[in-house]
Amino acid sequence: xxxxxxxxxxxxxxxxxxxxxxxxxxxxxxxxxxxxxxxxxxxxxxxxxxxxxxxxxxxxxxxxxxxxxxxxxxxxxxxxxxxxxxxxxxxxxxxxxxxxxxxxxxxxxxxxxxxxxxxxxxxxxxxxxxxxxxxxxxxxxxxxxxxxxxxxxxxxxxx
Ligand code: MG
Numbered sequence: 265x266x267x268x269x270x271x272x273x274x275x276x277x278x279x280x281x282x283x284x285x286x287x288x289x290x291x292x293x294x295x296x297x298x299x300x301x302x303x304x305x306x307x308x309x310x311x312x313x314x315x316x317x318x319x320x321x322x323x324x325x326x327x328x329x330x331x332x333x334x335x336x337x338x339x340x341x342x343x344x345x346x347x348x349x350x351x352x353x354x355x356x357x358x359x360x361x362x363x364x365x366x367x368x369x370x371x372x373x374x375x376x377x378x379x380x381x382x383x384x385x386x387x388x389x390x391x392x393x394x395x396x397x398x399x400x401x402x403x404x405x406x407x408x409x410x411x412x413x414x415x416x417x418x419x420x421x422x423x
Contacts, residue, residue, distance in 0.1 A: 270380060271330040273371040274321055279335045280364050281318035285311045287340040287357060291350050294342065300413075302421030303347055309423050310354075317387070324383050347413060348405045355398035362391035 266274075292307035322332035344350045365387045372380035401420070408416050 266325065266328040266330040266377065266380065267375050270371055270375050270377055271325060273368050274325050274330065274380070275333045275335065277364060277368050278318045278321050278325075278332060279337065280361065281314050281321065282334075282337050283340065284357065284361060285314035285318065286337055288314060288354075290340045290342050291344070291354070294344055295347065295350065298347075300347060300417050302417035302419065303350070306420040306423045307350075324380075328379070347417075348402070351398060351401045351405055355395065355402055358391065358394040358398050362388075362395060365391055 288307050288311035292304045292311060295304035295307055325332045341353075344353065365384060369381055369384045369388060372378075372384060401416075404416050404419075405413070
């Protein structure tokens with residue numbers, strides 16, 4: 265059985281994952297409207313992935329005897345100026361999510377809940393990939409410049 269304190273920390277993370285999903289959905293809408301089908305496709309997948317994280321955490325919480333909550337999700341930003349700006353935002357946001365995930369591991373350690381620490385280590389490791397992937401796309405976009413955007417767009421359509 266999970267402690268109430270840890271249940272609250274996991275529910276906060278579930279809310280954060282839904283918020284991330286909405287942020288990426290909003291980015292996908294922007295990219296689609298701008299005619300970047302490949303970037304939009306990548307971003308729709310990213311939004312789906314964040315929703316899956318939220319559900320995975322909820323399933324875990326329920327399995328441990330806790331109660332998963334769908335809280336109110338704050339409005340997400342919109343209106344970016346360029347594709348590069350969007351992906352720089354993705355990178356910044358993933359760095360922020362890494363900090364949030366680390367906080368959950370810290371909370372689990374404080375409660376001496378080893379199963380929850382173990383469960384969230386998976387996300388600590390995954391955040392390394394998320395940050396690296398976003399940084400890699402930012403780098404590619406910078407190298408590609410305006411004229412190479414179509415090429416990167418086609419690459420990201422492959423996701
Ligand atoms: Mg996530």
